[in-house]
Amino acid sequence: MARQHVGVDGSSTAVIALCVGLGLLLCSLADALSRQTLDPSQVLFWGGVLLIVLPIVYRLSLREPSLGEGLALVATLVLSLYVVKVVRDPFLFTFPDEPIHAFNANQIVDHHHLFNANPILPVTAYFPGLGGATSALMTLTGMSSFGAGTVLIGAARLAFALALFLLFARISGSTRLAGLGVVLYAGNSNFLYFGAQYAYESLALPLLVVVLAAIAEREAAPASRLRSWAVPILLGIMAIVVTHHLTSYALVVVLVALAVVHRFRSDPKPNPWPFALFAGVAALGWLLIVASSTIGYVSPVLRGALSAILHTASGETAPRTLFHASAGSIVQETPTLARLVSFASVGLLGLGFLAGVGQVWRRGRKQPMALFFSIAAVGFFGALLLRFAPAAWETGNRAGEFLFIGLAFVAAYGAVLLLRSGPWLRLRRAALVSGIGIVVVGGAIAGWSWDTQLAPPLRIAADGRAIESEPLALARWVQRNAPGGRFAAADADARLILAPGGALAETGASLDIKGILSEPTLSTWEEPILRQHGVRYIVADRRQLATDVVRGYFFSVPTSSAEPLLPLAAIHKFDRIPLGRIYDSGRIVVYDLKDHP
Amino acid sequence: MKGHRDLELAAAGSIVCALIAVVIPWEPVRIVAALPLALFLPGYGIIAAAFGSHRLALPYLLMLSLGTSLAVLALGALLLNYLPGGIRTESWALLLTVVIVLTCYAASVRRPQPARQQGARHRPYPRRLDVVCGLVAIVAAIAALILASTPLPAGGAVGYTALWMLPHRFGAQDAVEVGIASAEHSPQAYTLEVQVQGRKPNRTIQLSLGPGDERVFELPVSPGRPAGRTAVVATLYQRGAAKPYRWVRTWLAAGGSAG
Numbered sequence: 001m002a003r004q005h006v007g008v009d010g011s012s013t014a015v016i017a018l019c020v021g022l023g024l025l026l027c028s029l030a031d032a033l034s035r036q037t038l039d040p041s042q043v044l045f046w047g048g049v050l051l052i053v054l055p056i057v058y059r060l061s062l063r064e065p066s067l068g069e070g071l072a073l074v075a076t077l078v079l080s081l082y083v084v085k086v087v088r089d090p091f092l093f094t095f096p097d098e099p100i101h102a103f104n105a106n107q108i109v110d111h112h113h114l115f116n117a118n119p120i121l122p123v124t125a126y127f128p129g130l131g132g133a134t135s136a137l138m139t140l141t142g143m144s145s146f147g148a149g150t151v152l153i154g155a156a157r158l159a160f161a162l163a164l165f166l167l168f169a170r171i172s173g174s175t176r177l178a179g180l181g182v183v184l185y186a187g188n189s190n191f192l193y194f195g196a197q198y199a200y201e202s203l204a205l206p207l208l209v210v211v212l213a214a215i216a217e218r219e220a221a222p223a224s225r226l227r228s229w230a231v232p233i234l235l236g237i238m239a240i241v242v243t244h245h246l247t248s249y250a251l252v253v254v255l256v257a258l259a260v261v262h263r264f265r266s267d268p269k270p271n272p273w274p275f276a277l278f279a280g281v282a283a284l285g286w287l288l289i290v291a292s293s294t295i296g297y298v299s300p301v302l303r304g305a306l307s308a309i310l311h312t313a314s315g316e317t318a319p320r321t322l323f324h325a326s327a328g329s330i331v332q333e334t335p336t337l338a339r340l341v342s343f344a345s346v347g348l349l350g351l352g353f354l355a356g357v358g359q360v361w362r363r364g365r366k367q368p369m370a371l372f373f374s375i376a377a378v379g380f381f382g383a384l385l386l387r388f389a390p391a392a393w394e395t396g397n398r399a400g401e402f403l404f405i406g407l408a409f410v411a412a413y414g415a416v417l418l419l420r421s422g423p424w425l426r427l428r429r430a431a432l433v434s435g436i437g438i439v440v441v442g443g444a445i446a447g448w449s450w451d452t453q454l455a456p457p458l459r460i461a462a463d464g465r466a467i468e469s470e471p472l473a474l475a476r477w478v479q480r481n482a483p484g485g486r487f488a489a490a491d492a493d494a495r496l497i498l499a500p501g502g503a504l505a506e507t508g509a510s511l512d513i514k515g516i517l518s519e520p521t522l523s524t525w526e527e528p529i530l531r532q533h534g535v536r537y538i539v540a541d542r543r544q545l546a547t548d549v550v551r552g553y554f555f556s557v558p559t560s561s562a563e564p565l566l567p568l569a570a571i572h573k574f575d576r577i578p579l580g581r582i583y584d585s586g587r588i589v590v591y592d593l594k595d596h597p
Numbered sequence: 598m599k600g601h602r603d604l605e606l607a608a609a610g611s612i613v614c615a616l617i618a619v620v621i622p623w624e625p626v627r628i629v630a631a632l633p634l635a636l637f638l639p640g641y642g643i644i645a646a647a648f649g650s651h652r653l654a655l656p657y658l659l660m661l662s663l664g665t666s667l668a669v670l671a672l673g674a675l676l677l678n679y680l681p682g683g684i685r686t687e688s689w690a691l692l693l694t695v696v697i698v699l700t701c702y703a704a705s706v707r708r709p710q711p712a713r714q715q716g717a718r719h720r721p722y723p724r725r726l727d728v729v730c731g732l733v734a735i736v737a738a739i740a741a742l743i744l745a746s747t748p749l750p751a752g753g754a755v756g757y758t759a760l761w762m763l764p765h766r767f768g769a770q771d772a773v774e775v776g777i778a779s780a781e782h783s784p785q786a787y788t789l790e791v792q793v794q795g796r797k798p799n800r801t802i803q804l805s806l807g808p809g810d811e812r813v814f815e816l817p818v819s820p821g822r823p824a825g826r827t828a829v830v831a832t833l834y835q836r837g838a839a840k841p842y843r844w845v846r847t848w849l850a851a852g853g854s855a856g
Contacts, residue, residue, distance in 0.1 A: 014730035021737030028741035037753030071656045083738070087745035112683030114674060132674020132684070133667065136693075139686040140618040140631035155636045156667060162660035203667065210664030217657065231647035232640075232665045239668035242675060460751040465809030467748075467780040470757050477778075481763060555754035563755070584843040585759035595847050597826055 013072070016055045020080045023051030028087040034454035037557050042338075045454055049192075049444070050437050052080045053183065057436045060179040061419055061429045070175040071165055074182040078161035081186060082154055085196040088455045092472065093146055093499065095197035096549040100124055102145040102198065102499035104131035109138050109145075119486075119504045120494060126291035129243025130200040145499060149198040157196065160206035167213040168409055170220060171367050174416065180436070181412035184352070187345060187439035188404040189447030195401055204244035205401065208251050211236035211275075215258070216369055219269040226270055233275055241282045245294045248283040250402050254372065255279050261368040269368075305386065305395035312389040332451035345442025346384065348435045352411030353377050359413040376406025397447075449550065456554035469555045470585050471546070474539065475501035477583060482537060488513045488530055489539035492552025493588070497539070506535060514547065520569035527577065531593055538579075538591040540571040556587070600710050604645060604701040611638050611697035615690035634693055640665030642700030649707030669696060756781035756808070760789075760833045760843035765815060773847060775831045776813040779806035786836035793818050794827050803836070818849060826850055 026048030033040035056077050059065070065073065089095070093102050100121045107116035114128040124131075130152075137148035161182060168178035185191065195202060211233055218229035241248045255276035262271040287294055311317040334342075357374055364370030380403035386396025418432045419425070444453070459468045468476065475496035478485065487497050487505040491514075494507035508514055511533055516526050517540060530538070544564040545552045556563050571589050575581060580595020599605075610633065617630035640662035644653065653661070673692050677684045758779050765772035779785055784807045790798040800816055818829050826848045833843040 014727035014734075017734035018730040018737075021734030021741075024741040025737045025744075028744045032744050032747075032749055035751060036749050037751045067654070067656050071659075083741070087741055090742070090745040108674070108684055112685055114678045114684070128674060128678075129671035132672075132678075133670035135674055135684050136635050136670045136689045137631065139684070139689050140635060141628045142622075142624040143628065151632070151636075152667075152670075155663060159660065159663040159667060162656065163664060166656060166660055203671070207664060207668060207671075210660065210668075213660065214664075225648070225651060228648045228651065231643060232661050232668075235643070235665055235668040235672070239671040243671050455745075457751040457754045459748045460754055461748040462750065462756065462780070462782045462808035463784065465807060467756070467809050469754075470759075470780070473757075473759055473778065473780060477759065477761060481761070555751065557751075557753045558755065578846075580848060581844070581846045582763060583759065583761040584845050586757045586843065590761075592847070597828065597848055 012059055013069070016059055016073070016076070019055040020052050020076055023048040024080060024083055024087070026051060027084045031088050031455040035457045035460065037457060040454070042450075042453060046441055049081075049084065049441060052084070053077065053186065053440050054433055054437050057180070057183050057433045058429075060176055060183065061432055064174065064176045065179060067169065067175055070169070070179045071162060074161045074165045074179055075158055077183060077186065078157050079154065081192055082157050082196055085193055086150060086154075088193075091146075091459050092553075093149065093198055094458065094553045095193065095199075096495075097121070097199040098149070098197050099495035099499040101130055101134075101200065102149060103502075104128070105134035105138060105145040105149065106499060106502060108132060108135040118498075119506055119510075120498060120508075123245070123291065123293050123297040124200065126293060127200055127243055127245060129239055130198075130203045132242075133203065153196065153198055153202050156203045156206040160209055163206065163209040163213040164405070164408075167209060167216050167369075168412065170213070170216040171364060171370050171373075171409070172413070176419075177412045177416045180415045181408045183436055184349075184411050184415070184439060185404060185408040187349065187436070187443035188401060188408070189443045190397065190401045191447070192444040193448045193453075194397075200244040201247055201398075201401075204240050204247035207236050207240045207243065208247055208254075208402075209405070211240070211251065212254070212369070215255075215272050215275065218272075230275075234278065237275065237279045238282060241279070241286050245287070245291065245298060246398065247402075248279070248286070252276065252279045252283050257372055257375075258368050261371060265368065301395065305389070308389040309386065317389075332449075334445065334450040338445045338450060341438060342442040342445040345439045345446070348439050348442075349407060349411055350381070352414035352435075353381075353407060355414030355417050356410040356412065357414075359417060360410055363413075370409070373406035373409040376403045377410040379403045380407045452550055456551065457557065458554050460555065469553060470588055471496050471541070471553055472500075473585060474583070474588050474590070478503050485537055486535050487537045487539055488516065488535045490514070490517055490541050490546035490552070491549045492546050493539050493541055495549060496553060506533070511535070517541070518547075518566055518570055520567055520573060522573045522577070527593070536593055537582075538574060538593065540574055540589045540591065542566045542568070542571060542587045599705075601705050601708060604642075604705050604708075607638050607641055607645075608698045608701040610634075611642075611694045614638075615694040619686055619690045634690075634697075635670060636666050637662050638666070638697045639669040639693055639700075640667075642697040642704065643669070645704035646700040646707065649704065650709055669693075752782070758785065758787070758806075758833070758843060760831065760845055762829070762831050762845040762847050764847060764849060771849065772815055772817045773829055773831075773849070774813055774815055775845075776811060777804070777806065777833060778811040779808055781806075781808055783808065787842070788834040788836055789814075790832045790834070791816055791818070792830045792832070795830075 027045055030040055030045035030048065056073050059073060093099055100118060101124060104118055104124055108114055108131050114132060115125055118125045134145060134148045134152055137143060137152055138145060141148065164182050164185060165178045168181040169175050172178060214229055214233045218226060221229055240251055255272055259271055259273035259276045360370050360374050380400055383396040383399045383403055387393045415432055418428045458472060459466055471493050474493065478497050478501040483502050485503045487503055489497055489505050489507055491507050494505035497503050497505040506513055511529055542565040543556065544566060574591045578596065580592035581589060582592050583590035614630040614634035618627050618634060621627055643665050644658065644661045674684055677688050677692060682688050758781060761776045763774050765774055777787065784805055786805045789802040791800040793799045799818060802814065804812060806812065828846060828848050830844060830846045832841045835842045
């Protein structure tokens with residue numbers, strides 16, 4: 001067998017790998033310092049992120065990579081940024097939706113069937129794609145839902161990177177543009193953390209991009225291969241429909257739009273209308289037959305968003321202030337420099353859009369998908385405005401994740417424009433690499449609160465032993481002593497009681513639990529209503545952070561001010577009933593409604 | 598499938614991986630076997646069958662194999678849900694193996710016999726510097742993961758001690774289980790007092806716990822116990838302190854159960 005040195009490309013790939021490895025180490029080091037409550041500067045963390053991103057952008061800016069190299073670069077980028085999320089949360093799922101979905105997966109494995117009720121987010125039980133897929137890994141490997149879920153989302157993100165790269169490469173005809181497009185997508189505010197959490201959208205969105213990539217390939221394939229491409233497309237559509245409601249509806253919208261564009265352009269390429277029809281029928285059928293509760297779940301959110309937009313636009317409601325913690329909040333505000341980086345990232349994306357949209361029109365307008373991406377890019381800036389409406393920002397945030405695919409594509413055209421041969425090429429390249437670095441970091445800053453970018457302490461060492469945070473210790477106790485019990489608890493406690501606790505938990509507005517737990521007195525109707533709904537245990541938690549589904553899982557770390565606690569009466573009111581007081585860890589006390597004189 | 602080495606490997610590999618996943622008890626071995634079985638081979642078989650004689654370029658094959666495998670997992674659970682036995686290790690292993698073997702067989706039927714490959718293949722050989730960079734990168738990434746999963750001291754985090762009490766769970770009447778778990782930063786000395794129906798301490802226990810330690814006591818409460826429901830209160834003191842640190846309470850019915 002002949003030996004052949006890899007050459008320059010091989011060396012640059014090795015150097016990129018080295019930078020990525022060191023970048024991960026820096027991020028992990030920053031997280032370690034944060035877990036030690038040493039309050040490190042986040043410079044170390046963002047330096048690590050840039051060490052991962054910039055060499056890849058630089059390599060892509062040099063020249064057109066081969067398909068294989070481009071694929072390797074974007075796969076490295078996306079997986080490395082996923083590892084940044086994993087090293088922040090190496091012990092347990094602590095992102096808001098993760099324990100809810102982990103509970104679903106555990107229930108499937110325990111009961112051997114789907115559609116087990118979920119007390120916190122009931123609609124998730126009717127979209128069992130994620131839980132079902134996780135159950136495969138859990139049962140076959142023996143891993144916990146945490147391990148299996150982490151691997152599954154990693155695989156989904158890898159599929160996402162490969163599919164987005166191949167999709168952009170097919171539409172644009174350029175692997176460099178495709179690579180830059182994927183890197184720009186990493187500047188989406190949900191990419192680093194929220195979109196990487198173990199949740200149904202994190203599996204469905206990659207499947208959507210795989211379907212789009214397969215449709216784009218099918219359009220370019222000879223007639224004899226059309227049926228072959230239909231197989232992964234149909235499987236992907238079905239999987240999306242059973243995995244996530246909004247992604248399946250977004251898929252229907254995309255496919256219908258593409259079919260309409262095809263129709264009016266009299267395009268000789270195969271019209272995807274059969275897939276649009278199939279997706280529409282499948283999504284509607286699933287909604288009506290299996291997941292009808294989705295209507296009750298999604299419609300109030302959309303109605304609230306619409307109402308918030310109207311109220312904000314008419315001046316009835318003050319616009320939401322970006323990066324601003326609410327009055328009396330203990331949440332640390334985002335520093336000015338970080339805000340500037342975040343605003344700069346939006347500005348740079350706007351420039352990229354302006355520079356790229358003309359190019360898309362000139363070169364890609366014959367491609368229906370390119371036109372659709374341009375419209376989506378405009379839609380992204382529209383969705384940004386929703387962030388100013390108090391009840392609509394989350395809708396805008398979620399929509400942005402989909403629309404950003406279009407923006408990344410259009411802005412990549414703008415990025416490539418900057419790399420045309422001519423004077424000042426090095427300077428332009430440096431500007432592009434720096435600009436994309438700002439886009440990625442700024443996007444991540446906009447997408448997750450500044451004070452939780454780094455890992456808070458969850459499991460720490462004391463005297464050579466490992467100890468876990470107070471709410472997590474409660475969840476472990478529940479797992480051992482009250483499996484399957486029904487609890488009323490604050491939002492963060494309730495999530496941990498679901499997973500890893502393995503019990504049922506009601507929270508929030510359900511049964512007015514938020515009011516019952518926080519008020520200093522108990523109304524006469526409150527205890528009976530809990531009993532009527534089968535609640536056996538009440539978790540009284542003095543930590544105000546217990547209602548915070550981002551920060552409520554960790555050790556209390558008092559800063560200069562005192563730890564914000566509810567008044568003692570909020571706990572003692574249950575002693576006066578009186579009820580069995582079966583667990584007391586200081587801030588958290590558990591009462592047993594069946595245990596009384 | 599004869600002559601199609603990739604399909605033979607995929608089909609045989611799926612059977613071996615499924616057997617390992619079902620039979621072998623060691624998690625690391627099962628992970629190595631189950632990941633390709635679940636995340637790659639089902640999609641590979643389906644794509645090979647769908648495209649028949651047309652061989653996709655590697656990047657497309659990778660993307661479609663991974664994406665289609667994920668779709669199979671999401672849909673497979675739905676299928677297993679309505680089959681006898683439901684969602685279990687064996688049913689997943691069987692389903693995935695059947696999908697892979699059948700699709701590989703279908704692909705072999707649709708594919709023409711491969712021509713025998715002639716001549717030596719040229720494989721790129723990395724330079725020494727590349728190998729060193731690659732190894733350092735791998736070591737750094739592994740170090741990042743190890744660092745992330747290592748509990749570290751955190752002086753600023755507030756420690757705590759948990760006290761709990763439940764009626765004895767294993768049938769012993771007139772007894773309670775009292776547990777004390779320390780998550781303090783340093784070893785602590787405690788005094789535990791158990792009172793029955795407000796009388797003088799029925800039992801007093803001195804103990805010391807290090808961080809991460811837990812002690813569980815089975816405490817009989819019958820001597821001197823009045824008839825009917827009996828309040829049992831356990832109070833934990835930090836050694837030398839007069840103020841209760843933690844307290845719990847339960848009511849024992851005549852049969853020994855709470856409530």
